[in-house]
Amino acid sequence: MKFPVEGGCDCRYVRYRVSTAPLVVNCCHCRWCQRETGASFALNAVIEADRVTLLCGDPQIIDTPSQSGYGQRIARCPKCWVALWSHYAGSGPATKVLRVGTLDDPDSLRPQAHVFVSSKQPWVQIPPDVPQFAEYYELEQVWSPESLERRRAILPRIEAWQASRTKMRT
Numbered sequence: 001m002k003f004p005v006e007g008g009c010d011c012r013y014v015r016y017r018v019s020t021a022p023l024v025v026n027c028c029h030c031r032w033c034q035r036e037t038g039a040s041f042a043l044n045a046v047i048e049a050d051r052v053t054l055l056c057g058d059p060q061i062i063d064t065p066s067q068s069g070y071g072q073r074i075a076r077c078p079k080c081w082v083a084l085w086s087h088y089a090g091s092g093p094a095t096k097v098l099r100v101g102t103l104d105d106p107d108s109l110r111p112q113a114h115v116f117v118s119s120k121q122p123w124v125q126i127p128p129d130v131p132q133f134a135e136y137y138e139l140e141q142v143w144s145p146e147s148l149e150r151r152r153a154i155l156p157r158i159e160a161w162q163a164s165r166t167k168m169r170t
Contacts, residue, residue: 001108006055007084008102009077014057014084018098022047023147025100027111029120032067036074036083040121043100044086045109048154052085052096059084070165092161094154113142 001021008015022045033042059075066072070089075096076082085096100106114120114132126132131142139148151158 001105005108006104007098007106008055008104009057009080009082009084011077011080011082013079014059014077014082015055016084017053017055018045018047018103019051019053020047022098022109023095023150024143025109025112027114028116029114029124030067030116031119033116034119034121036064040124041114043106043109043111045098045100046095047098048150049087049093049096052098089165090162091154091158092165094157094161113137 003021004017004019006015006017025043025045027041027043029041034040036042057077060078062074062076063071064074066089068089072089073087075084075086077084082102083099084102085098087093087095088097100109103109111130114126114130115136116134117126117132118134120126131137139151143151
């Protein structure tokens with residue numbers, strides 16, 4: 001896939017541009033993703049938040065519960081309600097977890113790993129050449145050296161977010 005690429009919601013009120021390849025693309029089979037999407041899994045591209053530019057529209061941020069207890073913040077179009085991306089509790093606003101299906105050309109971003117396969121639908125077949133994990137994985141198992149380096153660059157923002165999140169819960 002050549003970057004930049006664009007995406008958006010069904011009604012085209014919200015449009016965005018992604019400037020570079022994501023850090024990783026995960027196919028999540030957890031029950032939370034199944035419930036949230038109404039589908040058997042969610043295909044998510046994790047990317048630094050500053051590499052996604054809002055071109056038009058103003059997504060509504062919805063706080064939703066999660067298994068971790070910290071919740072996630074989902075950016076949805078306020079007109080057609082399509083979920084565009086999330087800010088997960090682990091990295092907060094430092095990353096966006098894009099819904100690959102909202103890209104204009106979603107076919108180009110294949111999953112690099114399948115996670116939470118312990119709760120996948122039994123009829124879902126995972127290609128044997130794609131790593132799969134019962135729950136999650138250590139980043140070094142899946143992420144490229146370049147992606148790990150990019151994550152190290154934003155790690156101070158992630159750690160600051162985690163520290164503020166801890167203070168909010170106490």
